[in-house]
Amino acid sequence: MRAKQRVTSKKCDIRDSVSKESGAKTIIVKPAGYPLKGVFHEYPEPSELDVFEFYAREQWNGCVVKKGDFLFDRRMFPDFAFRVVDVEPENSEIGKNTEFIVEDYDSELIVPEINSNVKFKDIVGQDKAKQKCKIVEKFLLAPDKFGMWAPKNILFYGPAGTGKTMTAKALANAVNVPLLPVRATKLIGEFVGDGAREIHQLYEKAEELSPCIIFIDEFDAIALNRRFQEIRGDVSEIVNALLTEMDGIDERDGIVTIAATNMRETLDSAVRSRFEEEIEFILPDEKERLEMLKSYTSTFPVKLAKDVNLVKLAKQTHGFSGRDIVGKLLKTALHKALLTRGKVKQLHFDEALAEAKNKTSEPPKGMFA
Secondary structure, three states: OOHHHHHHHHHOOHHHHHHOOOOOOEEEEEEEEOOOOOOOOEOOOOOOHHHHHHHHHHHHOOOEEOOOOEEEOOOOOOOOEEEEEEEEOOOEEOOOOOEEEEOOOOOOEOOOOOOOOOOHHHOOOOHHHHHHHHHHHHHHHOHHHOHHHOOOEEEEEOOOOOOHHHHHHHHHHHHOOOEEEEEHHHHOOOOOOHHHHHHHHHHHHHHHHOOEEEEEEOHHHOOEOHHHOOOOOOHHHHHHHHHHHHHOOOOOOOEEEEEEEOOHHHEOHHHHOOOOEEEEOOOOOHHHHHHHHHHHHOOOOOOEOOOOOHHHHHHHOOOOOHHHHHHHHHHHHHHHHHHHOOOEOHHHHHHHHHHHHHOOOOOOOOOOO
């Protein structure tokens, strides 16, 4: 049994009827929200109260409730809670004749908070990518002027850790528009239809916030080439929903979709053809690696020893991404220095570099024999 079903059954256990009064005549409920905040969660609004009343009686029939209890939806909006504002009589059982009254409430739009002040000048290298983002910036500043020429779908591709996410954040900050980020793996729901519904909810949210950027990371997880979809059959419905939104069948003005992937070659051709622009992110060259080393080490909480040779380190880190330099080299070296309570020495960098290169992943021997 799913965890959320266990939570629901705990709130509505018919065994509580031992202590119940007669059947509930009237229950006043108020939408309370979800137990956890997420990117896609919207507050559902009961539109037809007669229909909602029947819907509520059907799924909560037999539940014993009192003022202050929560009733969790188990069907259309799993885990969405309604708080019992009042019940007559108290501690009574919901039956087929129970009247439900929904208290008015202000619909809340949950917007993910991106705590980032990244700017384009903070991104080392990737000059071509930043230049191509300028046209998107102009569109978001004046979406009405572009019409059919608006850049709506853009693909960021390149090795991991090369600044794709940072660039999306910098773009959003440059024009002061909301950024709705999501990992594509999170779109693959537990049940058939979950992923497609979340795609549409994502675009509905973006439309309300427009102009807006949708950033889908790990895009290859849902936009696989069709030859892989036998392995992941649930992906096809998500792809179809995504194509519908990217094609603009439902006109949603002022929305830019940016997808990011490390494996462009695995993308489905039908999906890839929807991108007007493909922007490549490359590994930093030696000059850029040196710039990164100087920039990041200047923010160290302890000083560098005189024997540290950043020029040498820039040469030795060929093939490293920006993320590798920060996470595998600089952070490891700094932690080693903190343990000795001294300055960061060349020895610390040498040890960190050796460890990083030893961690390079290789397929197990004999795996493909």
